[in-house]
């Protein structure tokens with residue numbers, strides 16, 4: 001992170017946002033040069049930043065169609081056919097790739113002219129091309145609690161926001177902050193950080209300018225629960241951000257939404273327009289000086305922008321690289337100002353907490369993981385979709401409710417590419433909470449569940465995970481930047497029969513990545529690889545060299 005670049009970008013801030021200008025420039029060198037003069041930022045900085053994104057410039061930018069190459073579509077084996085059918089209509093140069101469109105519930109996912117499609121849509125290409133036919137996307141939304149916390153429909157938007165005036169009229173800011181603390185809500189973006197603590201920390205900072213940022217970059221292949229909330233429950237997300245703004249003294253609520261989710265962008269924009277029509281804030285201004293504005297910033301295709309510090313640098317128009325913490329975003333965040341950054345689902349939980357009480361929320365779960373959690377079930381389940389479950393619910397119950405599997409599965413990959421690979425026989429040991437997954441050597445993460453079919457080669461899957469990390473690494477630290485490449489090469493060579501894997505070398509590589517990486521991308525990918533080695537070694541044994549007789553070097557006296 002460059003403090004200078006942050007300050008230079010801050011001069012125009014969100015209103016004439018450098019990142020948005022850069023995206024619009026689409027890599028045009030003349031426009032990028034102009035931007036460098038306008039924002040007084042070095043040409044190399046602007047150029048370097050714009051090359052970090054798949055959809056701004058480079059081999060994969062400006063394609064007519066994009067084929068999903070995410071883990072779920074890969075496991076479902078649908079993409080070869082999608083590619084072939086697109087090739088009947090378009091040249092190879094017009095087709096790019098994209099890592100996960102969040103259509104994991106039916107796979108065969110692709111994007112055409114900026115719209116997402118999946119399932120049977122590929123068989124209706126002519127209609128899509130002729131009439132820009134909408135996708136027939138369909139997925140189950142089921143709740144396993146007596147009363148839904150996140151999946152309940154919001155029928156009356158104005159009535160929904162009345163809670164804001166009600167609670168701010170009845171309680172002071174500190175009392176409301178305490179409710180967020182007492183609820184035990186922990187961040188749903190993967191790390192499970194206590195939300196109340198984060199909000200309090202930002203509220204404690206004395207600054208004229210503060211920001212609320214919603215992390216809607218849901219890049220984990222297999223996850224689509226944030227997409228569900230953004231598209232189906234957008235006011236729940238906005239309400240949480242509004243409340244965070246009020247309690248911490250922020251003026252802006254920025255939603256950083258990934259470019260791969262065009263419908264999320266449009267649904268959130270509709271919701272912001274509806275919110276603004278309610279003029280709720282005008283009433284509030286009379287007895288407090290609270291002003292709050294929402295803004296959508298649309299990503300441009302870079303998984304690392306889901307990591308919070310990279311996301312903030314992205315909005316500033318810097319290259320999205322991970323920053324060392326501290327300082328934490330609550331102290332020095334967007335444009336160097338105190339910032340609360342939370343996941344979509346975290347913000348969406350706030351309305352229920354304030355309406356029903358922190359105690360009721362805390363009473364759901366196991367005491368340490370509280371409230372409910374959304375799970376994204378992919379097409380390996382008979383009833384794929386979004387499942388809302390109480391924290392602490394056995395994983396086996398959810399699989400049963402989803403009707404079991406459509407085909408023989410050997411493992412579940414839960415929590416995205418950095419989450420654990422859970423062999424089928426371990427399912428019975430797990431409950432949906434942060435603790436159970438950690439104790440069993442896995443990770444709940446964002447709660448995405450991908451089924452790995454029995455027929456899918458486990459070494460191929462490990463190769464895919466290393467390749468994903470290689471492509472998406474921000475490059476800041478060498479254990480991840482180089483380690484992911486070496487890991488991919490090792491498995492590629494072994495699979496091609498060129499070079500057997502050496503267990504000691506692989507173990508060293510995994511330990512180096514795990515311990516030496518700056519963030520959870522390089523630090524996290526060893527987990528599923530280690531799970532594969534622990535539970536599926538017999539399947540991979542033929543790819544490993546046999547342990548050689550140890551040579552003992554005796555130093556001569």
Ligand SMILES: Cc1cc2nc3c(=O)[nH]c(=O)nc-3n(C[C@H](O)[C@H](O)[C@H](O)COP(=O)(O)O)c2cc1C
Nearest residue numbers: 187188189215217218219306307308342343346520
């Ligand atoms: C490589 C990487 C990718 C991440 N992607 C996301 C993401 O897509 N969405 C998200 O909310 N958090 C993501 N995170 C976690 C964020 O850095 C951050 O912890 C989270 O957004 C904080 O919000 P929460 O406290 O509400 O969970 C990612 C972290 C890493 C290391």
Ligand code: SF4
Nearest residue numbers: 475476477480519522
């Ligand atoms: S672990 Fe990877 S993504 Fe994270 S800071 Fe290091 S190079 Fe960047």
